[in-house]
Amino acid sequence: MPIPLTPRPATEADNDALWSMLRPVFRAGDTYAIDRDISREGALAYWCAPAREVWVFEADGGVVGSYYLTANAGGGGAHVCNAGFVTAQAAQGKGVARAMLDHALDRARSRGFAAMQFNFVVASNTRAVGLWRRAGFDVVGTLPGAFRHPERGAVDALVMYRRL
Amino acid sequence: MPIPLTPRPATEADNDALWSMLRPVFRAGDTYAIDRDISREGALAYWCAPAREVWVFEADGGVVGSYYLTANAGGGGAHVCNAGFVTAQAAQGKGVARAMLDHALDRARSRGFAAMQFNFVVASNTRAVGLWRRAGFDVVGTLPGAFRHPERGAVDALVMYRRL
Numbered sequence: 001m002p003i004p005l006t007p008r009p010a011t012e013a014d015n016d017a018l019w020s021m022l023r024p025v026f027r028a029g030d031t032y033a034i035d036r037d038i039s040r041e042g043a044l045a046y047w048c049a050p051a052r053e054v055w056v057f058e059a060d061g062g063v064v065g066s067y068y069l070t071a072n073a074g075g076g077g078a079h080v081c082n083a084g085f086v087t088a089q090a091a092q093g094k095g096v097a098r099a100m101l102d103h104a105l106d107r108a109r110s111r112g113f114a115a116m117q118f119n120f121v122v123a124s125n126t127r128a129v130g131l132w133r134r135a136g137f138d139v140v141g142t143l144p145g146a147f148r149h150p151e152r153g154a155v156d157a158l159v160m161y162r163r164l
Numbered sequence: 165m166p167i168p169l170t171p172r173p174a175t176e177a178d179n180d181a182l183w184s185m186l187r188p189v190f191r192a193g194d195t196y197a198i199d200r201d202i203s204r205e206g207a208l209a210y211w212c213a214p215a216r217e218v219w220v221f222e223a224d225g226g227v228v229g230s231y232y233l234t235a236n237a238g239g240g241g242a243h244v245c246n247a248g249f250v251t252a253q254a255a256q257g258k259g260v261a262r263a264m265l266d267h268a269l270d271r272a273r274s275r276g277f278a279a280m281q282f283n284f285v286v287a288s289n290t291r292a293v294g295l296w297r298r299a300g301f302d303v304v305g306t307l308p309g310a311f312r313h314p315e316r317g318a319v320d321a322l323v324m325y326r327r328l
């Protein structure tokens with residue numbers, strides 16, 4: 001059931017909201033290849049790294065999701081972008097991720113990127129894999145056992161890619 | 165024809181030697197997805213980033229090659245490492261890259277890494293692709309047209325991976 005969302009660029013005033021969304025995701029350690037013990041400062045420095053454009057999405061005045069967009073490489077690889085997404089736990093299953101992805105794809109096109117690549121999609125994160133597939137991403141690489149899932153042990157990570 | 169090589173950890177005193185090897189490679193822009201106009205400072209900051217262990221290899225008292233070794237991801241991905249290699253132009257074809265790779269694989273094992281991954285091997289860089297293949301790396305991903313080669317236009321980039 002999609003909910004109405006208002007996207008806007010993130011500011012430092014969103015740091016508490018960002019951390020409240022990132023903390024449980026990073027602490028769980030089952031989707032992002034990020035140190036589970038990462039500090040608030042480290043998480044915000046990662047999410048809002050200087051080269052990254054960061055958006056937040058509001059519903060009913062509260063932040064329910066965020067994504068970053070950035071070039072995935074330099075030089076001859078600078079036409080391919082990368083993005084990362086996080087949804088507030090209370091807003092799961094309401095179309096937030098899909099709305100953010102659509103916004104990110106539009107932003108990427110408007111910035112002249114020719115493709116979007118996800119470098120490390122944990123294969124057991126079937127919700128994300130399914131969403132990216134439905135949005136036109138192909139699995140172009142499988143990294144065998146590249147992720148040690150806290151419950152499942154070694155699982156593959158996928159490289160997913162779509163032209164824009 | 166392999167030449168005798170002496171590996172040692174890089175120090176700041178190697179910066180001139182590192183830049184003299186990196187400059188032509190980055191300026192050519194046909195193998196690394198790095199801004200071709202990158203500055204000396206930028207190139208050294210990239211090659212010697214804090215998380216990276218950097219080695220140089222000497223022959224006859226001069227530096228003829230360097231590699232870096234680092235974790236390729238954090239959290240559940242921290243058991244996979246990444247490495248990058250550069251050989252002095254005058255030392256090409258003398259087994260320097262292979263010797264550095266063997267050293268890097270040993271270092272990676274001794275540090276407890278379980279696999280090594282190259283995230284972006286330009287497919288037209290057949291020398292590198294052949295070397296990695298002979299050393300047991302598999303192509304586990306193909307990023308379609310992800311590299312804009314200065315002469316060839318769009319070429320694929322490969323993700324290559326081997327367990328240690």
